[in-house]
Amino acid sequence: GAVVSQHPSRVICKSGTSVKIECRSLDFQATTMFWYRQFPKQSLMLMATSNEGSKATYEQGVEKDKFLINHASLTLSTLTVTSAHPEDSSFYICSANRHDLAKNIQYFGAGTRLSVL
């Protein structure tokens, strides 16, 4: 199977601090990864597409200076929430795209619950 690891699973931080979340594809290479935000009992909202070796593509309304994405290798993408505020508290989930027999399938990490005090 395709395994995606996301770390940390939970983080509590003070307002104004920065938080880094890591997303790793453990048994396949992923040139494309995605970052989502999910509010309670709601759907997955795409924040940005992370491309290995190039700049991330952000969805409309997502501040790129607020949510820094780095995809430095074929197995690792990081999301840094800079100067976090209580409104940034949410469940963040990453996925890694695996290309397999002409099909593109996203495999998800377990998510990171961010609480900003």
Add this chain to the structure above:
Amino acid sequence: QQPVQSPQAVILREGEDAVINCSSSKALYSVHWYRQKHGEAPIFLMILLKGGEQKGHDKISASFNEKKQQSSLYLTASQLSYSGTYFCGTEEVRNDYKLSFGAGTTVTVRA
């Protein structure tokens, strides 16, 4: 464009069947189905490509009618383990890789 899922929620007894629908106003290249349990990552169930194909995963199957831009997920003889929130993800452009997810359908299976 976010696809529309229905129903929002369904409650079943073990052994009963259910259908979850997903429709889009856009032409679709593929439809992906996931199940998410509370506080966990969405788990990939199946992908359906253009061609009207049906796929199966144990007693969970799905169909895709690309002319109507609709997909349906069929839960047959439901088990307790089927409980969770089901999301459809739609891919509009081939090799764009991006998915738009529906609002989800919460399925509760009771003994």
